[in-house]
């Protein structure tokens with residue numbers, strides 16, 4: 650398994666036929682409307698802060714309504730692409746476990762799809778760093794992995810299919826460091842809500858029901874495949 654930084658520098662944020670390799674490996678074109686609804690829900694929660702930090706922004710920074718957006722990532726390739734995709738942002742190379750910022754220096758922070766790629770024992774440090782530099786609210790999109798038992802049960806047929814495909818073609822999916830703590834662990838830091846109930850398998854299998862899922866999924870925060878951790882420092 651290559652290091653996460655090496656993967657994003659050399660492979661993940663390089664393009665193949667116009668699409669990032671990371672996007673090709675980990676997501677699909679199915680359920681774009683559902684994904685948009687989930688994103689817009691988060692966008693509304695964040696509102697329009699003075700200065701939003703998007704930490705581990707990747708190639709496509711969060712499309713916020715913030716007055717200013719500071720984008721940090723430890724991959725130089727991510728930052729170069731991010732600059733191309735969001736002209737009005739500020740871009741800084743940095744590690745989520747040791748942010749190059751003063752305490753309470755940004756209004757709010759968003760961090761999507763990253764903490765679970767940080768080494769298991771350093772994930773708490775990353776969350777504490779995000780909290781330290783933020784004045785108001787932190788929004789962290791996590792991945793519950795094996796702890797999202799309902800989603801895993803509902804998507805079992807596709808999981809078995811993927812597993813058999815992997816046996817036939819071991820290179821079909823990239824292996825990237827991943828560790829998911831449980832919902833209880835997340836709750837130590839703040840409130841757990843729903844970013845998105847389904848993972849890519851669920852989106853593919855239940856594509857016709859996504860309109861219904863998007864209506865009710867916020868009632869199932871601790872069953873969501875992608876829970877949203879909110880740390881509110883104003884309370």
Ligand SMILES: C[S@@+](CC[C@H](N)C(=O)[O-])C[C@H]1O[C@@H](n2cnc3c(N)ncnc32)[C@H](O)[C@@H]1O
Pocket residue numbers: 653654657704705706707708709721722723724727743744745746760761762763766767
């Ligand atoms: C799965 S991508 C998510 C990108 C973006 N947030 C999104 O949702 O599309 C993970 C990103 O986190 C970055 N990353 C991983 N570990 C990091 C760390 N310790 N410090 C800073 N960035 C990190 C990677 O370089 C990559 O760009």
